[in-house]
Amino acid sequence: MLLSEIFTHVAQHVKDLVLQGDQACEIHRLATIQNAHQGDIAFINNVKYRQYLEETEASVVILSPDLAEGYKGNALITKNPYLAWAFVSHLFDTCRSSLPNQIHASATIAESATIGENVFIGANVVIEDHVKIGSNSVIKAGTVIEENTVLGEGCFIYPNVTICYNCVLGDRVTLHPGVVIGAEGFGFAPSSKGYVKIAQVGRVILSDDVDIGANSCIDRGAIEDTFVGKGTKIDNHVQLGHNGLVGENTVISGFTGIAGSCTIGNNVVIGGGVGINGHIKLHDGVMVTGDTMVTHSLVEPGVYSSGMPVTDNRTWRRNVVQLQQIDKLYRRVKALEKKIDFEE
Amino acid sequence: MLLSEIFTHVAQHVKDLVLQGDQACEIHRLATIQNAHQGDIAFINNVKYRQYLEETEASVVILSPDLAEGYKGNALITKNPYLAWAFVSHLFDTCRSSLPNQIHASATIAESATIGENVFIGANVVIEDHVKIGSNSVIKAGTVIEENTVLGEGCFIYPNVTICYNCVLGDRVTLHPGVVIGAEGFGFAPSSKGYVKIAQVGRVILSDDVDIGANSCIDRGAIEDTFVGKGTKIDNHVQLGHNGLVGENTVISGFTGIAGSCTIGNNVVIGGGVGINGHIKLHDGVMVTGDTMVTHSLVEPGVYSSGMPVTDNRTWRRNVVQLQQIDKLYRRVKALEKKIDFEE
Amino acid sequence: MLLSEIFTHVAQHVKDLVLQGDQACEIHRLATIQNAHQGDIAFINNVKYRQYLEETEASVVILSPDLAEGYKGNALITKNPYLAWAFVSHLFDTCRSSLPNQIHASATIAESATIGENVFIGANVVIEDHVKIGSNSVIKAGTVIEENTVLGEGCFIYPNVTICYNCVLGDRVTLHPGVVIGAEGFGFAPSSKGYVKIAQVGRVILSDDVDIGANSCIDRGAIEDTFVGKGTKIDNHVQLGHNGLVGENTVISGFTGIAGSCTIGNNVVIGGGVGINGHIKLHDGVMVTGDTMVTHSLVEPGVYSSGMPVTDNRTWRRNVVQLQQIDKLYRRVKALEKKIDFEE
Structure with missing residues (x-):
């Protein structure tokens, strides 16, 4: 699929989309930015993946204007790269597109x-x-x-x-x-x-x-x-x-x-x-x-929220003993406060 | 279905059931007391729904002797309205009653x-x-x-x-x-x-x-x-x-x-x-x-029981820190008690 | 199935397996040590079941050298009775063995x-x-x-x-x-x-x-x-x-x-x-x-680990109140410590 075709499809839904680079570039596959090869389209949605941008072999990257600064490769630029990615992904979803119009004889x-x-x-x-x-x-x-x-x-x-x-x-x-x-x-x-x-x-x-x-x-x-x-x-x-x-x-x-x-x-x-x-x-x-x-x-x-997050088992076992009698602990603190005539 | 027919069916199972009102009343549908219309049967199982009793359009209401006091409409009265409702509901369960006696050719x-x-x-x-x-x-x-x-x-x-x-x-x-x-x-x-x-x-x-x-x-x-x-x-x-x-x-x-x-x-x-x-x-x-x-x-x-019920996320985040070191808190309280020579 | 056949199969996988007793003993069924009858094979994997060893009617027992001491019945002896049991169990798994090589016409x-x-x-x-x-x-x-x-x-x-x-x-x-x-x-x-x-x-x-x-x-x-x-x-x-x-x-x-x-x-x-x-x-x-x-x-x-184990409902209800304000309890303890000028 040509990059220009991808752009045309996605731009219907993502109004600020800008195409940078070679419109005639051919794209065959979706990929992650880390593992992309030639012919792949990838996206970056998070500044912490910026490092991969320099090394990626992706033929096109979807990214935000911020991340696009200084990037010379083919790109689709938008403030919402993840949304653009969603619409790109539909073009490569062969599962849904390949079904014939038929009613199976065994139905x-x-x-x-x-x-x-x-x-x-x-x-x-x-x-x-x-x-x-x-x-x-x-x-x-x-x-x-x-x-x-x-x-x-x-x-x-x-x-x-x-x-x-x-x-x-x-x-x-x-x-x-x-x-x-x-x-x-x-x-x-x-x-x-x-x-x-x-x-x-x-x-x-x-x-x-x-x-x-x-x-x-x-x-x-x-x-x-x-x-x-x-x-x-x-x-x-x-x-x-x-x-x-x-x-x-x-x-x-x-x-x-x-x-x-x-x-x-x-x-x-x-x-x-x-x-x-x-x-x-x-x-x-x-x-x-x-x-x-x-x-x-x-x-x-x-x-x-609620729930108790994970700890090491030894700490948890100790804590459980106290958790199950926290009401008693509360009473002891209250008694201590009374004893020394102290109100928080 | 006539109210008399409903009564006959349910009274087999609910011994104290009493019919009040028009035996020939025709019932077409189950409904909630709030949203019942003419031709519907509804029930009240809880005093807090008493308010709906005055306004309901239900043709028949199943309710307890207490709630029935002063109620002039058609009613099935029993100490166990929910159980009576269960037997009424079976009469309107078309899913189970409508199946033919057949073995499908594709089985x-x-x-x-x-x-x-x-x-x-x-x-x-x-x-x-x-x-x-x-x-x-x-x-x-x-x-x-x-x-x-x-x-x-x-x-x-x-x-x-x-x-x-x-x-x-x-x-x-x-x-x-x-x-x-x-x-x-x-x-x-x-x-x-x-x-x-x-x-x-x-x-x-x-x-x-x-x-x-x-x-x-x-x-x-x-x-x-x-x-x-x-x-x-x-x-x-x-x-x-x-x-x-x-x-x-x-x-x-x-x-x-x-x-x-x-x-x-x-x-x-x-x-x-x-x-x-x-x-x-x-x-x-x-x-x-x-x-x-x-x-x-x-x-x-x-x-x-166990488990920690929901709170707002901010309180939970603070509490979690303490929950995960409650054993330490217990030790601090114990040390305090010792320090001031105090036993609860 | 003869005990000798069972032994031959399992010994392929469990190298230390020893057969004690009558090789020609016929085994028809898997059973628990508690409920075994003649013709059954059972296992013991835990010292606490030792008592059943004396009473069991099992024709063969799989057990460890320790437990085998003094046991006079037919036995398969290994340091890993549970693993031996696994291989024995496959011999009695009729579900898997009985399927014909066929493709159903309705597939x-x-x-x-x-x-x-x-x-x-x-x-x-x-x-x-x-x-x-x-x-x-x-x-x-x-x-x-x-x-x-x-x-x-x-x-x-x-x-x-x-x-x-x-x-x-x-x-x-x-x-x-x-x-x-x-x-x-x-x-x-x-x-x-x-x-x-x-x-x-x-x-x-x-x-x-x-x-x-x-x-x-x-x-x-x-x-x-x-x-x-x-x-x-x-x-x-x-x-x-x-x-x-x-x-x-x-x-x-x-x-x-x-x-x-x-x-x-x-x-x-x-x-x-x-x-x-x-x-x-x-x-x-x-x-x-x-x-x-x-x-x-x-x-x-x-x-x-994490999670709060079960207690009776009354204790839990009291504890929940304190669990949901444990951060406050912590602050009270801290204030007490300060008040009496005490550091743990």
């Missing part, structure tokens, strides 16, 4: 289903009654879409995904392998004869441009719907419990578990391994760092 | 398998040699059941589940999408040439009325069996390691990891994100709150 | 794929263009292998696994059910119009003898490859983020989440539920205990 598609134009349906896909698949969508091998579920246009569903009945996906939704959308929420009423299941009759609604990572689960609502807003990105191994409402452009990292009936705002960022109790609200713009245990609502924007 | 069923009466087998299901499926069971699309495994009656297996060889499921077991039953336990012997796998020749036994949530894994035993007792309910993304023994009517919430050879009693309740070390015992009736790190057996009933 | 195999000799391919397996499967490999039902992916010899892929495009697996790699290899890494560039996906064009490389547990995910690299070294064993529900580099003979337990661009050394042991932040390095031989929150690189061998 099982109900007669009552409606399939849009230019749709790819892979081997052994199962599409049940009254399902609708929007145009330009891709459903890869082994995925099961249960009855009455509706997918918008341009969705990309990887292999071995399960989308249960009655769910609604907007346009350009991506589900990675092993994702489960619309499993029954975890609801049981205790009785003298054991737990009795509460039927979960709500749906899951995923809005436009939502991404759900491999093996993550979004449970259907108990009565009303579980909902994920536009542009929200969810990593692998995440659980969104029944009745959860997640806003727009929110990011949820891997192994985060969100119990039932939570409300997560817009532009929230949640780190990995976070646990959020049921019925909790996170305000728009809240950031929760990794491994935090969220036991109450966070009603102001800001950064929130 | 692969070994000749040596035994399929009971009135069984649904979905598209692309694979049933291997000597498998037995009890009557009235449902096996949805894409599920694989390996050789010699036995399912009881009335099981409901969602899509894309894997049940490995030689396992045994009782009656009315529900497995949600992506569940893995009977994967090899994690057992390796170290050697000078690297780790050597220990074959895992035990089985998984799931008793009657067990529920396993989406993408959860129950590993097979190393020598003897991994076992889950009657009526136990397991949420999504749970791991039960090899040789685990779980009692009856126990509840295990999402992202809980139970390492190998644990014994979990009856009527235990485990919150989300709990980690339980290997070879640990939890006594009957133990409750473990979310995110707890269980490093030793809990041999008395009671509530157990 | 979908691209014409451009290359299948080695003596390969088992189960029902509904999907093998896409240009895939190569090495000889003696097993691909069980419902697994999907996307285009250009290469598997070595003797791989064992359980049902419902997804291996995405362009990945490379060495020889004797085992993937348990529900595993996802090569899903897109979690990379998005923020923009004024929402997050823009970064195409993930790297691959996943799994070296010889790697094991990946059920429902674990290894994401493909953003630009370069995600890599797992020889003999590394990964448990269920593990996440290795994009660009991760894991060394040889490393063990990673369940629910461990490793964020992007981490470098994990050789012979590392990571407990369950560990969270590792992005761009972190773990030195060769590091051991991280369960539930640890790894927020910085661990550049020396050693054992590392």
Whole structure:
């Protein structure tokens, strides 16, 4: 691909993009700045990689005006090199571009289903009654879409995904392998004869441009719907419990578990391994760092944390003894203060 | 459905149920008390929702005698509205009731398998040699059941589940999408040439009325069996390691990891994100709150916890410094006490 | 199987193995020392099980020279009974040995794929263009292998696994059910119009003898490859983020989440539920205990930990109050020290 072609594509999205150097330079591959060779395009997003700029063999580098000063090589210059890189990367993503418009003979598609134009349906896909698949969508091998579920246009569903009945996906939704959308929420009423299941009759609604990572689960609502807003990105191994409402452009990292009936705002960022109790609200713009245990609502924007970071095992073992009786330590300090008649 | 019909069904299970109002009232849908319209049935399980009772448009409300005082609308009255709701909900669970008695042509069923009466087998299901499926069971699309495994009656297996060889499921077991039953336990012997796998020749036994949530894994035993007792309910993304023994009517919430050879009693309740070390015992009736790190057996009933709840990031950063040297703080307090000759 | 046959097989791998007793003794089954019956072989790996040795009905016991002193029964004696057990266990692992050399008629195999000799391919397996499967490999039902992916010899892929495009697996790699290899890494560039996906064009490389547990995910690299070294064993529900580099003979337990661009050394042991932040390095031989929150690189061998172990709920509730203001407690102690003019 010519550098001029790359420039034309990216400049549609990145307004301040400037091309420096040889427009006719041919680019074959994406590479890191450290390991790039001739024919590669790379980027620098961080001043600490400046050293690599002098040595790189990359044919083109994407970088900021600051870093570009004094750089004589071919370059795409913008204040947001990472965003430019995102658009460049799409040009080299052969996985998505190479799929033919075909429905595999081994797919099982109900007669009552409606399939849009230019749709790819892979081997052994199962599409049940009254399902609708929007145009330009891709459903890869082994995925099961249960009855009455509706997918918008341009969705990309990887292999071995399960989308249960009655769910609604907007346009350009991506589900990675092993994702489960619309499993029954975890609801049981205790009785003298054991737990009795509460039927979960709500749906899951995923809005436009939502991404759900491999093996993550979004449970259907108990009565009303579980909902994920536009542009929200969810990593692998995440659980969104029944009745959860997640806003727009929110990011949820891997192994985060969100119990039932939570409300997560817009532009929230949640780190990995976070646990959020049921019925909790996170305000728009809240950031929760990794491994935090969220036991109450966070009603102001800001950064929130908990958890104890790693130490060597010997120190940890000693500290644990004291951590588990810190209340006693507090009382001893209080008694000392009283003894010497001292108030902080 | 007429209110009288609903009443008749639920009163079989909820002995104190009383119908107030118009028996011929027609009900079409489940709804929350806040958002109910005409034709809906709703419930109140909590005094704090009393306000909605005055405004609700629900045609019928399920509620307790206390809340029913002064309420003039149609009602189902019982001391356990949530349990009554559970039985009402089953009447509106179209997903389960609408499946035909059929075996899909694309299913692969070994000749040596035994399929009971009135069984649904979905598209692309694979049933291997000597498998037995009890009557009235449902096996949805894409599920694989390996050789010699036995399912009881009335099981409901969602899509894309894997049940490995030689396992045994009782009656009315529900497995949600992506569940893995009977994967090899994690057992390796170290050697000078690297780790050597220990074959895992035990089985998984799931008793009657067990529920396993989406993408959860129950590993097979190393020598003897991994076992889950009657009526136990397991949420999504749970791991039960090899040789685990779980009692009856126990509840295990999402992202809980139970390492190998644990014994979990009856009527235990485990919150989300709990980690339980290997070879640990939890006594009957133990409750473990979310995110707890269980490093030793809990041999008395009671509530157990650990973990540090969320604070603002700035406070957390300061606290972490002290948390990681709390043993030193303890020593300073001790020295102070000695200095002023003070014993608490 | 005769004891002499078992001895011959195991002695190939365990050089100090000695057979005591009746070589012609017939063994039918593996068993625990506690529950063994006639015809069973059992092992003791721990002095605390010595009591069972006197009572066991096992026909053969594998044990150490120490424990063998005074034991008159049939025995296999070695300093490493657990390793001997590993090799014995393979002889009784019917699951792997009984598979015929066959390709199921319902499998979908691209014409451009290359299948080695003596390969088992189960029902509904999907093998896409240009895939190569090495000889003696097993691909069980419902697994999907996307285009250009290469598997070595003797791989064992359980049902419902997804291996995405362009990945490379060495020889004797085992993937348990529900595993996802090569899903897109979690990379998005923020923009004024929402997050823009970064195409993930790297691959996943799994070296010889790697094991990946059920429902674990290894994401493909953003630009370069995600890599797992020889003999590394990964448990269920593990996440290795994009660009991760894991060394040889490393063990990673369940629910461990490793964020992007981490470098994990050789012979590392990571407990369950560990969270590792992005761009972190773990030195060769590091051991991280369960539930640890790894927020910085661990550049020396050693054992590392964090987390607060379980206590009763009442104590925990009191402690939490103090934990969340430990910095204040520290200041009070400091003030006390100053007041009485005392330096530890």
